[in-house]
Amino acid sequence: MNRTLGAFLLSALCALTATTTLAQQPVRIGIVTFLSGPAAGAFGVPARNGFELVTELLNAGNVPAPYNTKGLGGRPIELVVIDEAGGPQKQVAELRNLAQRVDYVIGYISSGDCLAVAPVAEELKKLTVLFDCGTPRIFEDASYKYVFRTGPSGTMDNVAAALYVAERHPKVKSIAGINQNYAWGQDSWTDFELAIKALKPGIEVKTSQMTKLMAGQFGAEISTLLSSGADLIHSSFWGGDLEGLVLQGAPRGLFQKHVIVLSAGEPAINRLGTRIPDGTIIGARGPFGPFAPDNEFNRWFRSAFQDRYGLPPIYAAYKATNALLGLKAAYEKAQKAGAATPNQEQIIAAFEHLTFEGVGGTVRMTLGKGHQAVMENAIGTAKNMGGELKMVDIKRYPAEQVNPPEGVKSDAWIKSGFKK
Amino acid sequence: MSNLAGVVFDGVVYSSWLFLMAAGLTLIYGVMRILNIAHGSLYALGAYTAATLAGAWLAAGQAAVGTYAMLAVAALLVGLVMGPLLERGLLKWMYGKDEIVLLLITYAAFLVLEDVIKLLWGVESKMIAEPYALPGNFQIGTLAYPVYNLILIAVAIFTGLALAWALYRTQRGKLLLAVIHDREISAAMGINVDRVYLVTFTVGSMLAALGGALTAPAIAVSPGIGVEVIVLSFAVVVVGGLGSLGGAALGALMVGIVRSFAVRYWPEAELFTIYFVMAIVLIVRPKGLFSAPEARKI
Numbered sequence: 001m002n003r004t005l006g007a008f009l010l011s012a013l014c015a016l017t018a019t020t021t022l023a024q025q026p027v028r029i030g031i032v033t034f035l036s037g038p039a040a041g042a043f044g045v046p047a048r049n050g051f052e053l054v055t056e057l058l059n060a061g062n063v064p065a066p067y068n069t070k071g072l073g074g075r076p077i078e079l080v081v082i083d084e085a086g087g088p089q090k091q092v093a094e095l096r097n098l099a100q101r102v103d104y105v106i107g108y109i110s111s112g113d114c115l116a117v118a119p120v121a122e123e124l125k126k127l128t129v130l131f132d133c134g135t136p137r138i139f140e141d142a143s144y145k146y147v148f149r150t151g152p153s154g155t156m157d158n159v160a161a162a163l164y165v166a167e168r169h170p171k172v173k174s175i176a177g178i179n180q181n182y183a184w185g186q187d188s189w190t191d192f193e194l195a196i197k198a199l200k201p202g203i204e205v206k207t208s209q210m211t212k213l214m215a216g217q218f219g220a221e222i223s224t225l226l227s228s229g230a231d232l233i234h235s236s237f238w239g240g241d242l243e244g245l246v247l248q249g250a251p252r253g254l255f256q257k258h259v260i261v262l263s264a265g266e267p268a269i270n271r272l273g274t275r276i277p278d279g280t281i282i283g284a285r286g287p288f289g290p291f292a293p294d295n296e297f298n299r300w301f302r303s304a305f306q307d308r309y310g311l312p313p314i315y316a317a318y319k320a321t322n323a324l325l326g327l328k329a330a331y332e333k334a335q336k337a338g339a340a341t342p343n344q345e346q347i348i349a350a351f352e353h354l355t356f357e358g359v360g361g362t363v364r365m366t367l368g369k370g371h372q373a374v375m376e377n378a379i380g381t382a383k384n385m386g387g388e389l390k391m392v393d394i395k396r397y398p399a400e401q402v403n404p405p406e407g408v409k410s411d412a413w414i415k416s417g418f419k420k
Numbered sequence: 421m422s423n424l425a426g427v428v429f430d431g432v433v434y435s436s437w438l439f440l441m442a443a444g445l446t447l448i449y450g451v452m453r454i455l456n457i458a459h460g461s462l463y464a465l466g467a468y469t470a471a472t473l474a475g476a477w478l479a480a481g482q483a484a485v486g487t488y489a490m491l492a493v494a495a496l497l498v499g500l501v502m503g504p505l506l507e508r509g510l511l512k513w514m515y516g517k518d519e520i521v522l523l524l525i526t527y528a529a530f531l532v533l534e535d536v537i538k539l540l541w542g543v544e545s546k547m548i549a550e551p552y553a554l555p556g557n558f559q560i561g562t563l564a565y566p567v568y569n570l571i572l573i574a575v576a577i578f579t580g581l582a583l584a585w586a587l588y589r590t591q592r593g594k595l596l597l598a599v600i601h602d603r604e605i606s607a608a609m610g611i612n613v614d615r616v617y618l619v620t621f622t623v624g625s626m627l628a629a630l631g632g633a634l635t636a637p638a639i640a641v642s643p644g645i646g647v648e649v650i651v652l653s654f655a656v657v658v659v660g661g662l663g664s665l666g667g668a669a670l671g672a673l674m675v676g677i678v679r680s681f682a683v684r685y686w687p688e689a690e691l692f693t694i695y696f697v698m699a700i701v702l703i704v705r706p707k708g709l710f711s712a713p714e715a716r717k718i
Contacts, residue, residue: 035543036535036538036543036643037643037644038642038643038644040543040643041542041543041544041545041642041643042545042642044543045543045544181691207687208687209683209687210687210688210690211690212648212690212691214644214645214647214648215648216635216639216640216645216648217434217437217635217638217639219430219433219434219569220427220430220431220434220679220680220683220684221683223426223427223430223563223565223684224683224684224687226562226563226564227423227426227562227563239545239640239642240545240639240640240641240642240644240645242640243545243547243639243640243642244638244639244640247547247549247552247638247639247640248552248566248638248639251552251553251557251564251566252557252563252564252565252566253564271545271547271640272547275549
């Protein structure tokens with residue numbers, strides 16, 4: 001009897017020690033973001049900065065409530081950062097390696113990479129949080145258990161832009177586009193074209209310029225846009241291409257003669273400042289950067305980021321932070337449900353349909369069977385105020401107004417005239 | 421009519437930029453039989469150095485007009501440092517190897533230099549727009565064009581003429597042409613082929629850096645700008661005939677103008693048209709428009 005009791009006590013002690021040890025073991029999170037190539041400076045490195053800063057602050061317990069518990073439910077977070085450059089095939093191979101070294105994965109800026117890695121994450125049964133890529137096809141064309149996306153899909157960027165144009169520039173009768181010739185640019189233009197046609201039937205499309213990624217020089221394209229006679233020009237350019245378009249287009253009067261929509265223009269605000277002419281319509285792919293709500297949580301994030309890196313955070317840093325906070329919220333929700341050190345299945349169950357407070361506002365995992373986030377969106381107009389570029393005339397759109405309902409594909413929803 | 425003039429002008433501007441790159445590439449190939457992929461990195465280095473020097477010039481409170489001198493200094497500096505460094509430090513040890521091996525070596529140099537650029541300048545883009553905006557605009561019909569484009573065209577024409585003069589009208593140029601024609605015989609006749617190689621590679625590097633330095637004011641100088649350029653330059657050089665300066669000029673003009681017309685009237689086919697021109701030329705003349713007839717060695 002005594003022997004049985006002794007064995008029981010010993011095993012109970014072992015189990016307790018194991019649980020305590022596990023509870024103190026670091027959580028290893030694989031981070032995938034561009035560290036080289038053209039997207040590194042534009043998004044990849046600001047996103048990595050967001051991940052690193054917030055991880056450090058979470059580990060120290062220095063993030064405001066409701067995230068003021070240390071690390072992930074008390075366990076310190078360790079990041080393993082890898083480069084997203086190299087294309088989808090390379091990323092699939094990288095994910096297979098990374099999955100063996102980490103507990104969870106957060107990453108991916110490129111839509112091509114997201115589309116490629118999502119089925120692989122599912123096959124590997126590795127909880128993977130996509131944080132930035134825009135294509136709505138991830139959860140509209142497939143269903144995943146292990147994949148989540150805490151960043152809103154790209155659909156709302158251009159739907160909000162079209163709504164803004166229809167409201168603020170009702171006299172626009174013709175449009176033209178200049179976008180990069182790959183999935184991102186093509187999808188953005190298609191969404192904008194469909195949305196503006198749904199809002200303003202009969203609007204004329206003058207030209208659609210599709211340039212090679214990182215073409216850099218747009219002399220002929222700018223001439224074509226200038227002579228197209230279009231009232232409005234839409235561009236989803238980013239990085240060096242966006243900066244090049246402004247540097248080359250502004251002196252030639254492109255921004256003065258047309259209403260210009262830069263649907264992903266927010267990162268350029270810090271880079272170009274007042275070189276972006278007044279009146280340019282700018283989006284941030286969500287309520288981020290200058291479009292983030294002026295609340296305590298956002299002020300805390302902006303100030304912490306600015307203090308560390310000397311620049312305000314761009315939307316990629318916001319979305320990186322939201323992915324970490326989403327995972328933390330899911331982990332701790334699973335803990336509250338009774339699991340001291342929740343396993344992956346318990347975290348997934350907690351993550352599905354989760355609503356959590358992000359740095360740009362409330363994030364609701366309502367689409368893709370609870371795996372795809374929606375947020376409100378905001379668009380504004382650039383104005384030089386005392387030598388500093390500010391966003392004015394900011395209009396906020398509720399998430400339901402700029403995202404399709406659950407189970408409806410984005411393009412079909414836009415074509416239907418945004419039917420709910 | 422003014423529309424057409426605008427399209428042609430856009431094409432000529434693009435051609436000028438292409439020619440500056442292609443001229444160096446074709447010169448190096450003509451003399452050394454090296455398809456220099458690292459040419460793209462030299463272009464990028466020229467752009468970064470120009471942005472840095474011109475930025476420092478303005479930061480020092482100097483007159484904006486001096487930034488043009490900084491662009492030229494950047495091209496000279498990159499050419500004079502990187503040319504000999506790559507040729508003496510790397511390529512010299514590889515001569516005599518297969519052309520493919522040399523191509524792979526320059527590709528390796530390209531990858532290393534891309535990382536060196538990242539190490540030196542980081543991943544953030546650099547901008548130096550003052551030289552682009554400073555001279556103002558001029559009109560073709562209803563369209564405004566930057567005067568800076570005229571400077572680019574003038575530099576390309578001057579460079580082409582200077583190179584042609586140096587090659588065909590000077591003694592050293594004729595020695596170089598002899599090396600192009602037959603390296604072994606030239607060496608046997610007492611021409612210092614090693615020195616010709618060094619000078620050629622340095623001049624070629626300088627041209628690449630000049631292309632980058634002159635482009636820097638119009639773009640955001642960012643990682644990866646050398647990749648796009650090298651692909652297009654190869655297309656131009658292949659159209660014109662590898663090793664031919666006149667071919668590079670004509671190839672650049674053809675590609676630039678065809679692209680400009682495509683952008684205006686058939687934008688979906690812009691990229692296709694560049695390589696369509698290349699394909700047509702290669703079908704008709706497999707070695708390019710200006711390729712010299714090759715003597716068969718027995």
